[in-house]
Amino acid sequence: MQMIAHILTALVVLIHLYIVWLEMFAWTTRGRKVFKTFPKELFEPTKALAANQGLYNGFLAAGLIWSFLIADPVWQVNIRFFFLGCVAVAGIYGAWTADKKILMVQTLPAVAAILAVIL
Numbered sequence: 032m033q034m035i036a037h038i039l040t041a042l043v044v045l046i047h048l049y050i051v052w053l054e055m056f057a058w059t060t061r062g063r064k065v066f067k068t069f070p071k072e073l074f075e076p077t078k079a080l081a082a083n084q085g086l087y088n089g090f091l092a093a094g095l096i097w098s099f100l101i102a103d104p105v106w107q108v109n110i111r112f113f114f115l116g117c118v119a120v121a122g123i124y125g126a127w128t129a130d131k132k133i134l135m136v137q138t139l140p141a142v143a144a145i146l147a148v149i150l
Contacts, residue, residue, distance in 0.1 A: 040111060042144070044092050050085065054084050094110065115144050119142050122136075
């Protein structure tokens with residue numbers, strides 16, 4: 032089960048690295064294709080806001096990457112729980128305030144990883 036927990040955590044990391052790239056570097060290009068309901072004329076004026084969001088997603092990814100580097104198994108699990116929990120809460124809030132799809136893209140993988148770590 033530990034291998035599944037590692038794989039699911041790595042999946043959450045990859046999702047967040049993609050979000051970092053999308054929000055920090057591709058907001059006005061690829062972002063328009065991903066966020067189709069967002070008014071096209073607002074992409075350029077919200078570029079700095081999106082980059083700020085991307086940076087926060089980068090911190091979540093960094094924390095999860097850090098969890099792979101911790102030798103002590105108890106602390107590895109503690110740090111992983113903390114950052115996966117942050118991802119899950121951010122996903123719930125995002126689904127509530129922005130787009131319901133966030134629940135599937137962000138929250139579900141984080142909760143699956145949390146369950147795998149528990150088991």
